Structure formats: structure tokens, C-alpha cells
């Protein structure tokens with residue numbers, strides 16, 4: 322489905338160059354929900370932009386269903402952290418959600434059907450005539466998610482989408498993403514710097530090193546499929562996985578692509594959790 326092979330990105334400026342991504346390789350299968358976590362500044366946004374075809378990599382390749390990504394692919398939608406900047410203040414909720422559909426030229430009836438459905442699934446059917454500035458931060462992010470849902474993407478890329486909302490809203494939105502993922506069968510790559518979120522949400526968590534970035538570990542999250550904020554987060558397995566990812570992130574801060582051996586391969590302790598359950 323989505324393949325990242327030997328991806329490298331070097332930003333070159335007049336006086337300096339920054340090697341943000343060194344050599345990233347991983348695969349995301351159709352219908353998977355994968356989280357990507359790493360220390361601040363490790364290149365998560367850079368990676369996501371390369372995957373979305375918004376940034377040209379220096380080396381390596383991203384491909385979707387075997388086709389190289391060299392511009393925004395038609396079946397992909399992206400939700401960014403800054404919902405305030407992705408919504409248009411002068412358009413109401415309905416028009417904001419409908420905007421990307423205009424390019425598809427589906428006809429008014431089909432467009433209305435998709436927008437109504439998207440607003441329904443994110444719980445904003447009653448707010449369709451409101452303007453973004455009349456909504457809370459959490460509701461605005463729901464509008465951004467509805468916009469992505471209405472587009473009927475095969476792949477949904479999310480870049481720290483809940484970083485700017487309060488903890489309670491964040492928990493609700495996490496559950497919304499899991500519900501949408503299960504109901505719509507969409508493939509999701511969710512970038513976060515929040516360790517709890519990285520464990521709670523996905524089926525796998527890819528842990529990145531500091532810049533220049535490599536994959537430190539691709540961890541299977543073997544929590545039950547049915548998750549809820551109260552029981553899942555208080556389960557012993559959640560605590561173990563959380564501790565493991567936390568530990569890896571701490572090590573990641575002292576590790577980058579300059580070191581040959583990935584952190585996960587250097588310690589028996591780090592494989593402890595994988596053999597359990």
C-alpha cells in the first residue's frame with residue numbers, strides 16, 4: 322500500500338544544510354492504523370510532507386500502491402495540527418468541508434450526500450451553518466477531519482492533529498479517529514509526539530531517532546481492538562507499552578542516524594515486551 326524506501330531529506334540553505342531524514346524505510350499495509358512518534362524536531366513533519374507529495378525528497382522513494390508519489394496523490398488526505406489555518410473563516414462549516422470536493426466535480430446531490438455524511442460521523446450535523454470562529458478548537462478540528470472524510474481518501478495522514486486541543490477533547494478525538502478508521506476502512510498514518518496517544522491509537526508504533534532520522538523500532542501494539550480511554554489506559558499492558566516507548570524516546574534523544582546500530586537492537590531489555598501477551 323504505502324511504502325517508504327531509503328527516504329532522505331536534506332534542506333539546503335545559503336549558509337547551511339540540515340539533514341532532516343537520513344534513511345527511512347517502512348511499509349504500511351492497506352487498512353492499517355500506524356502511529357509515528359519521535360523526539361521534537363526529529364523530522365516527523367518532513368516525513369509526512371514527503372509522503373503526501375508536498376515535499377520532494379533528496380533521496381529514496383515513497384510509493385502508494387506501487388506508484389511513486391511525486392505530487393499529492395488523488396486518494397490521500399492530510400489533516401494538520403493548525404486547524405485554524407486550514408479552515409476558511411469566511412466559509413461556513415458546510416462550505417469548508419465541501420471545498421476539496423469541488424475539484425472532483427461530483428454534482429451537487431452527491432457532494433451534499435458526502436458532506437452530510439462526513440458531518441454526521443464527526444458529530445457536527447447541527448453545526449453545518451456555523452462559521453469556524455463560532456466553534457471551539459475541538460469542533461474546528463472535527464471540521465478539518467470531516468473535510469478529509471468527505472474526500473473519501475484511501476489514505477489519511479495526520480500531523481499532530483490534536484496537539485492544540487485540551488486533554489478531554491483530545492481523548493474524544495482519539496476515539497473518533499479509531500471509530501472512523503474502523504467504520505471507513507481507511508489507512509491511517511498518525512504522527513504524534515505524545516507517547517500515550519501513540520500507544521492508545523494504533524496497531525503499530527514506529528519510533529524515530531533524532532535528526533538525521535532513522536527508524537529505531539517498529540513496535541506492534543498488541544492491545545485489544547476494542548479500546549476505551551478508561552479501561553485501556555489503566556490496563557497493565559498499556560502501562561508496559563507506554564513505559565517501553567517512553568524509554569525508547571529517551572534513548573532516541575541520544576541517538577541519530579550517525580550510529581550504525583539501531584537502539585532496539587542494542588538491548589535485550591527493549592525486546593522484553595514483545596515476547597509477552
Ligand SMILES: Nc1ncnc2c1ncn2[C@@H]1O[C@H](COP(=O)(O)OP(=O)(O)OP(=O)(O)O)[C@@H](O)[C@H]1O
Nearest residue numbers: 332339341360361362363364365366367368514532
Ligand atoms: N524548510 C526548512 N528548511 C530548513 N530546515 C528545516 C525546514 N523544515 C524543517 N527543517 C529542519 O528539519 C528538522 C526536522 O524538522 P521537522 O519540522 O520535520 O521535525 P518535527 O519532528 O516535525 O518537529 P516537531 O516535533 O517540533 O513538530 C529540524 O532540524 C528542522 O529545523
